Amino acid sequence: MTKKTVLVTGGAGFLGSHLCKALLERKNRVICMDNFFTGRQRNIAPFMNNPDFEVMNHDVINPYSFYVDEIFNLACPASPPHYQRDPISTYKTNIFGALNALDLADKWNAKVFQASTSEVYGDAQLHPQPETYWGNVNPHGIRSCYDEGKRGAETLFFDYHRQHGTRIKVVRIFNTYGPNMNPEDGRVVSNFIMQALKNEDITIYGDGKQTRSFCYCDDLIRGWLCLMDSDDSVTGPVNMGNPGEFTMLELAEKVIALTNSKSKLVYKPLPGDDPKQRRPDISLAGELFGWKPEVQLEEGLKRTIEYFKEF
Template sequence: MVLVTGGAGFIGSHLCRRLIEAGHEVLCVDNFFTGERANVEGLFGNTRFELIRHDVTFPLYVEVDEIYNLACPASPVHYQFDPVQTTKVSVHGAINLLGLAKRVKARILQASTSEVYGDPGVHPQPESYWGHVNPIGPRACYDEGKRCAETLFFDYHRQHALPIKVARIFNTYGPYMRPDDGRVVSNFIVQALRGEPITLYGDGQQTRSFCYVSDLVEGLVRLMESPPEVTGPINLGNPVEFTMRELAELVLQITGSKSAMVFRPLPQDDPRQRQPDIRLAKATLDWAPTVPLEEGLKPTIAYFDALLAGRLTAV
């Protein structure tokens, strides 16, 4: 049995489907703060799939063999809505799930984030870089919460010989993103489809590297299945870098939208550059992303088009 916390979320729902397709029994746990039942309702008739509504800041008593901990709001709009709870999910959630893993002797994977690097002073970012994070800023509830979760994972590994895996996930996109999550890909697509102005911050020259969700899930599964000595942290993301303006132009091109671009002040502590160094993932997991941004945007745009028009069916 594989436990996926945050399993009804964007990445979690894709991971649940991938694990079911591979023949696993999957226990999906979500409190539905940002996750949606609709994301996994296509699995409800499968006898190898279970769904539990639960908040990981409280202990969970189940019998499982592997744990993927994806429980945490990942977009600034949602993690800044209740910053104290965001920190609790990362820290208390990690403690509870590590305790569960220790009790049932399960292998456990932490979905960490590129945000542990903050506004980086090193580019691209290797796993050896310790980061440049504002510990008291509006993003700290997420950034520092994830950094503390990594600390807990490695302390459990050293103190209790717990088999751990830590993945640092860079910007991921694809179907089942929320239209209101505030992340740049979903923002641009929804604005373009609605004919609203495309909102860029600063001068639009800050960069991100976008990884399609199927590539990311493949990396997570390979990390979980890797030998015990492979603990991570390991960067998982697409190293091809785009400016925000380039992304906006590509979305406009694919959607055929006539939306104009408007510019707003850059939010506090917003990273200027974000690009993963994935040499470790290539060497250790034989993993690298295969889906170019333009190809990944097409099904993502089709998903949002169907969602906004009310034409979605369960997958």
């Protein structure tokens, strides 16, 4: 088979680096585009001697042009502390990043994949959340640069598909964790693990009864490739995540037990617009290509804890 040339924007990030690894294992040529705002060199260091791997230091807000067969558009800070650090840049990354990826896909009739998010559902009033749910999103809150940015990117993807016949794939990602996460990214799994390993107080926001569903990174990447390999008639959006639902207190207790930590729980006020419940309805992914997550939370946490012990 002829090698495909695949662009991964945000390829040095947590999920981007796992995707690059999977694509290289499939014998593709991989172009990893990243401006290293949150992406890290250490994530892609294992691939640097691979002749089929190329790194391009570039901000997706700015146009680019070269031949590609497929595009995975992942570029965007994904944790609240990072995307709230420069909210205008976050919004521009979502919108201009989508436009530039779509224009390049149009030029070469390439498949283009959009990494959307469960945040498009906002503080959901329907539980669990199916793809048909339109969401409950604050358009001008502190999370809006990310939430509305991702919603706007989805709009562009489907408008390009309707107007230009662009070959699109849209996935909505629910909370994902695993090795290559930035230990300082401010996400709940990395926060809890790092605090527990240092025997520091574990920070619980609100009463700790808000819920999330945690998907291990390998399961998610496998689902992405299933979606990208599917027929062009399958555009999405498709939810991907683990439907197992846990409170923040349950997660903290699991992390403390698995790390044998002496950490205590401390409570702080809940940040603005923080969703109270989050759980995916993944029945569509099962119907389309038989996908479902396989790694249970305890096993995934063990692997992630081993990674974080390096820091």
